[in-house]
Amino acid sequence: MTRPSHRPDQRPQLARRRIAALALAATLFADSAAQACTRLVYFGAEGRNLTARSMDWKSDVATNLWILPRGIERNGEAGPNSFKWTAKYGSVIASGYDISTTDGVNEAGLSANLLWLVESEYPKFDAGSKPGLTIAAWAQYVLDSFGTVAEAVEALRKEPFTIVTDAVPGETRLATLHLSISDATGDSAIVEYIGGRQVIHHDRAYQVMTNSPIFDQQLALNTYWKQIGGTAMLPGTNRASDRFARASFYVNAIPKFEDPDRAVAGVFSVIRNVSVPFGLTTPDQPNISSTRWRTVVDHARKLYFFESALTPNTFWVDLKQADFSPAGGVRKLDLGKDQTQIYSGNATARFVPAKPFPFLGKNP
Numbered sequence: 464m465t466r467p468s469h470r471p472d473q474r475p476q477l478a479r480r481r482i483a484a485l486a487l488a489a490t491l492f493a494d495s496a497a498q499a500c501t502r503l504v505y506f507g508a509e510g511r512n513l514t515a516r517s518m519d520w521k522s523d524v525a526t527n528l529w530i531l532p533r534g535i536e537r538n539g540e541a542g543p544n545s546f547k548w549t550a551k552y553g554s555v556i557a558s559g560y561d562i563s564t565t566d567g568v569n570e571a572g573l574s575a576n577l578l579w580l581v582e583s584e585y586p587k588f589d590a591g592s593k594p595g596l597t598i599a600a601w602a603q604y605v606l607d608s609f610g611t612v613a614e615a616v617e618a619l620r621k622e623p624f625t626i627v628t629d630a631v632p633g634e635t636r637l638a639t640l641h642l643s644i645s646d647a648t649g650d651s652a653i654v655e656y657i658g659g660r661q662v663i664h665h666d667r668a669y670q671v672m673t674n675s676p677i678f679d680q681q682l683a684l685n686t687y688w689k690q691i692g693g694t695a696m697l698p699g700t701n702r703a704s705d706r707f708a709r710a711s712f713y714v715n716a717i718p719k720f721e722d723p724d725r726a727v728a729g730v731f732s733v734i735r736n737v738s739v740p741f742g743l744t745t746p747d748q749p750n751i752s753s754t755r756w757r758t759v760v761d762h763a764r765k766l767y768f769f770e771s772a773l774t775p776n777t778f779w780v781d782l783k784q785a786d787f788s789p790a791g792g793v794r795k796l797d798l799g800k801d802q803t804q805i806y807s808g809n810a811t812a813r814f815v816p817a818k819p820f821p822f823l824g825k826n827p
Contacts, residue, residue: 540824541595553787
């Protein structure tokens with residue numbers, strides 16, 4: 464008995480079905496241990512671009528907001544062989560445990576976001592390595608040093624430092640993170656360390672970043688959902704690959720609002736759509752965590768919006784009103800335990816002088 468053969472014109476369709484089946488299977492099993500954060504870039508009318516991110520963590524990440532002036536001299540907090548630089552730009556940042564920069568935007572309109580990526584593996588750091596940079600200051604180095612994504616990518620490709628990681632505060636596991644960068648033009652870059660090597664994805668098309676799997680595989684999974692079409696069906700779980708698909712669809716499905724305030728509202732609605740409900744736990748996936756807070760950067764107006772899951776108001780910092788001169792000093796906005804301190808509207812004037820927080824370092 465001979466096996467039936469498929470006509471040549473059927474083969475592409477069959478191949479697409481096989482690819483779709485594989486992609487769906489990967490979606491179901493790919494990121495069972497992913498920390499659930501999401502970052503997206505919205506292309507608005509007349510070049511008014513916005514960046515949003517959610518911060519999802521299983522406990523209070525002890526976040527406060529900080530105004531950090533230009534001119535600060537920093538080092539990589541990695542012992543004698545530490546990377547050194549001086550801040551060219553001032554920035555507004557959201558801290559993690561007040562020992563790291565997890566999110567922020569600088570006065571040139573460049574934003575940086577750190578998200579969890581369990582597959583991260585950083586180069587070995589020893590006496591013969593390039594100068595060390597603590598992962599806690601990775602995003603801050605970018606905000607301090609560059610005005611555009613292109614500038615940052617050009618410098619990072621030269622690998623002037625070695626990323627040095629350490630344990631998450633209060634835990635035994637190492638911090639495994641990847642970095643996203645976006646600017647006022649809508650340009651975007653994703654920086655990962657896979658197998659001990661830096662991998663940079665640089666393209667305006669890279670609007671969305673979540674967590675596991677690595678970015679190349681996220682793009683492949685999202686291709687499947689694009690074939691399905693978001694108006695027909697979208698994946699609805701809290702898994703990183705599902706959030707990637709939803710964010711990718713909705714950030715381009717909402718209108719390009721002429722009113723910048725409506726644009727901010729639209730972007731907040733998308734980042735809320737891919738957030739994890741507060742208090743939700745997943746017994747067999749302990750690292751999928753509740754959304755603690757969300758931010759939106761309006762690059763054109765230089766506004767940094769912040770929204771806590773536990774307060775009724777969204778507020779913002781106006782970078783145009785912030786004093787980023789060295790004389791202005793470091794200033795802090797205390798968000799309280801679990802970010803429950805309530806602010807409303809423009810909170811720029813509510814920052815108070817403060818001692819700079821020390822970046823978590825590792826001395827070999």
